[in-house]
Amino acid sequence: MKVLIVGGVAAGTKTAAKLKREDRNAEVVVITKDKDISYAGCGLPYYVGGLIESRDELIVNTPQKYAGLTGVEVKTGKEAVGLNADRKEITVRDTETGTEEICSYDKLVLAVGASPAVLPVPGTDKQGVFKMRTPDDAIQIRSYAEEHQVKKAVVIGAGFIGLEAAENLKAKGIQVTVIDFASQILPNILDEEMAAYAKKHLLKEGIRVITGTKAEEILGDSEVTGVKTSAGVLGCELLIMAAGIRPNTDFLTDSGIEMFRGTIMVDHTMKTSLEDVYAAGDCVMVTNRITGKPQWSPMGSSANMEGRTLAQILSGKEKTYPGVLGTGVVKLPGLNIGRTGLTEEQAKEAGYDVITVLAPTDDKAHYYPDSSFFITKMIADKTTHKLLGVQVFGPGAVDKMVDIAVMGINMGAVLEDFENADFAYAPPFSTAIHPFVQVVYILLNKINGTMESMTPAEYAAGKAKDYKIVDAGPAPAIRGAVYVDLAKVNGEVEGLDKEEKLLLVCAKGKRAYFLQNRLRHYGYKNTKVLEGSLFFNDVKVQNAQAAVTPEEETRVKALGFLRDKTTADKFNGRVITRNGKITAEETRTIAEAAERFGSGEVTMTSRLTMEIQGVPFDNIEPLREYLMQAGLETGGTGSKVRPVVSCKGTTCQYGLIDTFALSEEIHERFFHGYADVKLPHKFKIAVGGCPNNCVKPDLNDLGIIGQRIPLVDMEKCRGCKICRVENNCPIKVAKVENGKIVIDENACNHCGRCIGKCPFHAFENYTNGFRVYIGGRWGKRVAQGRYLDKVFTDKEEVLSVVEKAILLFREQGITGERFADTVARLGFENVQEQLLADDLLSRKEENIKAQKHLKGGATC
DSSP states (O other), X not given: OEEEEEOOSSHHHHHHHHHHHHOTTSEEEEEESSSOEEEOGGGHHHHHTTSSOOGGGGEEEOHHHHHHHHOOEEEESEEEEEEETTTTEEEEEETTTOOEEEEEOSEEEEOOOEEEOOOSSTTTXXXXXXXXXXXXXXXXXXXXXXXXXOOEXXXXXXXXXXXXXXXXXXXXXXXXXXXXXXXXXXXXXXXXXXXXXXXXXXXXXXXXXXXXXXXXXXXXXXXXXXXXXXXXXXXXXXXXXXXXXXXSOGGGTTTTOOEETTEEEOOTTSBOSSTXXXXXXXXXXXXXXXXXXXXXXXXXXXXXXXXXXXXHHHTTOOOOOOOBOOOEEEEETTEEEEEEEOOHHHHHHTTOOEEEEEEEEESSXXXXXXXXXXXXXXXXXXXXXXXEEEEEEESSOHHHHHHHHHXXXXXXXXXXXXXXXXXXXXXXXXXXXXXXXXXXHHHHHHHHTSSOEEOHHHHHTTTTTTOEEEEOSSSOOSTTSEEOOGGGOSSOOTTOOTTSOEEEEOSSSHHHHHHHHHHHHTTOOOEEEETTHHHHOOOOOTTOOSOOOHHHHHHHHTTTEEEOTTSSSEXXXXXXXXXXXXXXXXXXXXXXXXXXXXXXXXXXXXXXXXXXXXXXXXXXXXXXXXHHHTTOOBOOOSSSBOOOEEXXXXXXXXXXXXXXXHHHHHIIIIIITTTTOOOSSOBOEEEESSTTOTTOGGGSSEEEEEEEEEEOOGGGOOOOSSOHHHHHOTTSOEEEETTEEEEOTTTOXXXXXXXXXXXXXXXXXXXXXXXXXXXXXXXXXXBXXXXXXXXXXXXXXXXXXXXXXXXXXXXXXXXXXXXXXXXXXXXXXXXXXXXXXXXXXXXXXXXXXXXXXXXXXXXX
């Protein structure tokens, strides 16, 4: 039997290898258009981000190695261009020479996969515009980003590949904007409220996400400079098209094979409508394992399993392919997302009596170091209790939650099947009652009426309009809500009517459920628990008149909002400008935000942030989200690295270094890179372009001052009676003594004013450099910083010193003291010695992980 397989990535190579193991007599030939076979397509974004270092790591097998391992004949660079099923022949074209040949078969397997959809917009041929489907795509993206020192990128498409690409570009220090034509990210993968939570998380992580937006034109001459969208122009130096894929099936149009929107229709044995022709992988329409309806699921996992099953079928075994659940998982900055089965919407469309629950739980024992959370949305049939799907968020192992659901759905499980499942437990791994089982319990409580609740989707749709908000947390946390202390409820609660509608809210939902149980006992009839409570929902009491609590004031202060003490509930919000320089588009956004959410006034702070005035407390979150959509962020408060300030740099007549470029790099590395690192107190950094000290680098915790160090050619000095160098020295340290110019190196501030002033060219050459000051401070207790002895000529060395200073402050500073106090206590010479060595960097990971300085000393 001769089996010809067209396609050599996942499904094709898996079919061929398994078939050869099943039947060594079978003649198996794989033809593929690419030069590579069996490459890790799902790993491409991680090569771009540098997590996977070399191209070779992406190649599972070379054609030669694969042929040797399996006995399969592999022909690369061969593209199928036609099929004649009556003659059992495939027409194949050589991709290099263009010559065509006819290949015959007894059985044919079509595993041609899919390619990125080509956007129907002008400009896709410009340099810097890429797709991401093959190893060569990933290699080109990474090298282009590095060679062109890309600072801004746009990703079109908010599916798995697009979001993974965005995460990995951000990991390279690139500012990323993701756009999608759909109204949400991960459409048909997540339900709307889950997608909204994930989008908000991405915005907080610094990835700008704009949904409901269409790309209209890619801008630039030969290289991309931006993309025109229905939401305006987005500037970028690199663009990745990840707006979906389409099956590579155009060559089958006249073959008579049954297709639907380009996908090949197959039955439960992977057979097509043509005799002896089979198909598998991303080009195939299979079935949904739950509903039995057709479903396209282009995933590497299902492609491999389809290929393995097909190989057994071709070898004569009685096998069928049962279909897919659409299981998927994606890693985002600080949040992993997993899902399987049906979404709520899909389950309703399939005719199920749908019930859902959303529950935050611990992901492991709460007291164990690095414990975190899961947010699980579980979907089931209310009548039969059959599990239909889950969607899980969390910083950790969401895949284990999803995999439990996959196994359960595959076996037709109902919720009760999980009720006493003793999944693996130890504090480092899980909770005593597994998080999955906890969610099952909550959903069963909801089904049997033990708990009556409101879902986040219902709350977002306005269903709580007629409800009184009851705060059931350990301490009051919702402004304007009625606070009820659960421990003190032993009868009727003052201020709550037994007949009125009450929405019970706490931190995650557990205390609200306990309160509902107790209130029911005392005759309260209309209570609802808000699922996910404050952990998932942005809960506000309409027309709240209550004053902002100290706890709320502290919380929003950490977000960059300081209360206007002349008002009860208005705040001034600090918008980070990187170093005092923003674009015209950003300026417009800030002005619009001030009018929409604040008083309409904007002021500048001494740290070169822009402060939107008069923002009512309830407008803080909407304002932040509005700004984040434009790539702007609020902050600049707390015991951490503060926003960097810089002078005009080389645009000033005295400027020696590009302070804007340097300060932006410091901003990304240390304001963003150390955003979650608590310090003993605030840590301010300033960059000055010359020794004029306009932005007071020597009065900051750490200051960098541009230097121009003269390289004097003493042989050309003629000891002139009137020396121009001496006359031009602004601090009078250049002097003619004994017929030669003399400069006291300990007194020279390297301002560079002497360069080019000597008519005999003794002062023509110089070296640009940086002087680093540490331990400055201004305010109530002024301290002038002292500079390190070394004048640095390497920018990377300067950045290393900045990082070491932050690490030293965290490690050796005392909570509440400024860096100047730390330097004074340890001694300048001691600190200088540590900053010029590398021991602090060698302890970096241990230092940052240490549980210290949880309460810093900065109050503003």
